[in-house]
Amino acid sequence: MKQLVCCALLLSGLSTMGQTVPAQKDSAKFQELTEVIVISRQASRNKNNNLLSTLDQYLSSHEQVDLIKRGAYAWEPMLNGLSSERSVITIDGMRIYGACTDKMDPVSSYVETTNLSRADVKNGQSGNAHGASIGGSLDLVRKKSGFGANQFATHIFSGFESNNRQRILGSDISYSRNRWYTDFDFTFRKAENYRDGKNQEILYSQFSKFNLSAAAGYKLNEHQQVEASVIYDDARDIGYPALPMDVSSAKAVIASIGYTRHHLSNTWQGWETKIYHNKVTHVMDDTKRPVVPIRMDMPGWSTTTGMYSRIDGKSSRHQFKLTASAHHNRSLAEMTMYPNDPNEKEMFMLTWPDVHTWYAGLFMEDNFQLHRQWTLNSSAGVAFQQHQLKDESGVKSLQIFYPDMQSVKNRLLKNFGSNLQYHPGNWRFSFGASYSERAPSVSEGYGFYLFNSFDRFDYIGNPGLKNEQSFSLNGTVAFATDRFSLKWQGSWFQIRNYIVGMPSPGLIPMTIGAAGIKIYEQVPFSTVYSTSLNASYGIVSGLSVSGKAIYRRGFTNEQLDLPMMQPFSYGVRLQYTSNAFSAEASLDGAVKQSKYSPLFGETAAPAYSIASLGAGYQFKWKKNSFQVRSGVENLFNRYYTTFSDWNRIPRMGRNLFLNLIIGFSEPSKAGL
């Protein structure tokens, strides 16, 4: 029981971190390098005003995360301004590969907020525990009620958003005992097209999503437990207004079984092992578009099976963790085009030619308490990765471009880094340096005629690419008192052998209307830096003001600007909380983008600022709790688009939202 209380304390400690309060000194040191995004339906616990919003909206509240938007659904997270190939997104440590060749299904699109308790962001090399990454990792942590007092709890929630008439309905049920627990939840969302700030309907921005999840745990004895979890996610009729195609169906089944053992010895504190399997089916087509140059279907499939085993321990001044992980992924995608002349046969090609990825890695972390105020975090890892093309005709088709290409490619990926922290009094200083490598993604290595609607080029993968190598520096300066907190963060990456699509003028594009062909090549290096400032101040009890500012910049060694870089952006938030009532007003905006990539088809994103309001009230009645929240996003109905909007599609205009959450809980008598 004592552990549970500790656990709960730790969790609440983590959640406050996400709220711009610096890490508490007594929380686990490993976590100090982890930024946490709280995903909760408790208004007091997270930064998100609209509690029933999509996961994407929760993620976008964090300074390190940018989200590329191709519509209202399945936004693509980028960490530290680096594109999504450069970071790893996991669900409870499980690797999942999207099945869409056009990045329309990031891993985060296959879960719901009800499945999760938080998202852990690790920056740069420190995010290498579950896969080779240079930008960092985003681990979406499953929610589980855990073992404990006999309790039955359930919530029913419903929401409505006026702009796209999004209807949200869901429920969760949890049942916990001393020896076992079960969790079950479902969420259903359905949204129509949204309207921008000029009240224009954005066609093909609708979506619907059904998500079901179940988890159960059983305690074998005081120190050992097994847990199983499954998520089923089924999204249909998803429009992508920024793209020429939509998705009629995106489905995922994500399952795992885990075993945890605590207190193996005085040194070894915990050992967790998990095996998992997931399958993603993504059906991209253009059946809803009335006018297309040619009809096409582009389905994709991705199956991943893997495991990880993690052991952590401590000695007098060290805390350490060792993670061994392995997985296998199979990615297959194809394209069928239906000629306008009915006498001609269908055109077919493999766009991901049955690419099998084998990965096995080892990652070690150590936290060394040098002195009362000095801590040194170090980590290092090594991984073996193999790409194998199993489809003979796929190999043959890539050999059109690369006659000497082999169907198997092995890579060794290394990383190491250190972070020194000094915390005198209310201050915290941290400085880190690291090195990490990543392998090219499936598309970068083996993609075949993948059309990018932003720069309007067909992309061809390059199986001969070398590993990307990243040298990175990062620093944090934080100051916190009870009423005031300030945090500056900066990161700098120099990425050698930076992978980028380069025009190949001699080649003829396949896609009708495409400007040309780009082949993934490597420039000697690119530099990306990112900086953010957060501050908060408690004016009087319950009333606080907070602000943030972010800027990122990226350019190649030839001073060519990299695309999708956040211009100077800011946010100010005034929040009032009493026991039952909470309200907030916020202003978010950005200045006009001055550094952008015309080579990528980018135009300068204009300046904007939008205001939002929200208020909520919660109360208890007998065994029930009620929570009502309502608010307005984009209060003044501004017409705007941002640096991360694909093809600069306009964002949603004024949107009223209403959340209603009813909870019921009861301690149950009988125990197991």
Next chain:
Amino acid sequence: MKSLFIWGLLSLTLLFTACSKNDDKPAPADELEGLTLVKTISNATHVIDLYTGTGKFETGYNSIYLQIKTTSGSLVDNATSSWMPVMKMMNMSHSCPFSAIEKKQGAQYTYQGFIVFQMPGNDMEYWELTLNYTVNGQAYTIKERIQVTDPIRRKVQSVMGSDNKRYVLAMMEPSSPKVAVNDMSVLLYTMTNMMQFDPVDNYTIQIDPRMPGMGNHGSPNNVHLTQGSDKIYRGKLSLTMTGYWKINLQLLNANGTAVKGEPVAGDNESSSLFFEVEF
């Protein structure tokens, strides 16, 4: 149980000996594997079966196999033969490019050659095949009308060059194209007179494969066709997807001057000289 085993062994032995007896006279069917009978022609003494891979004669390059049988049904393995295909038109006749007839490699009874029909036949105008052969010093002949049809996609083109020579180009390979770099081979003949077609040496056949159904896009790393020692023009054809491909051609003479065909560029979506592939 034991006796069953012995019986089994015995019958296997029998089967084996039966098989090995057959081995010194290979069944003609083995020599015809993958081939389909197109037509049987005959005279008073012999019956000749004509085979192709598709079971028909088509406009374009036809690899033709034949077997000569006596009327009593025994296969002839010592014939020397030649053929002469003639197109009987309303007011004229002409022949087409064709090869000599040789024994199929490794075969005892099957003979092989090719004919490039440059046009199909119909009720009024038709192809007539004359087969002259000698068995044991005695000469025979068979002359019969054959049916030649157009395939769905063009594999041959007979054109007048800018040098006022008539050329016939026929695509041999790829006969079963794949999404890959395909080996491509073409026969190039010029019409010396109505009844005589001769191979053309030292030309270059430039290729530019395109998909008219998909924005007329092309493919990379094609290799133009040049002549090998066997007179056949060979090159590499890249096909990046299945479907209908138009292989635009330009015929360059030994000096590198184009005698037929135009480059696909600007508003010009197709050459006047082309083959078609669909798979």
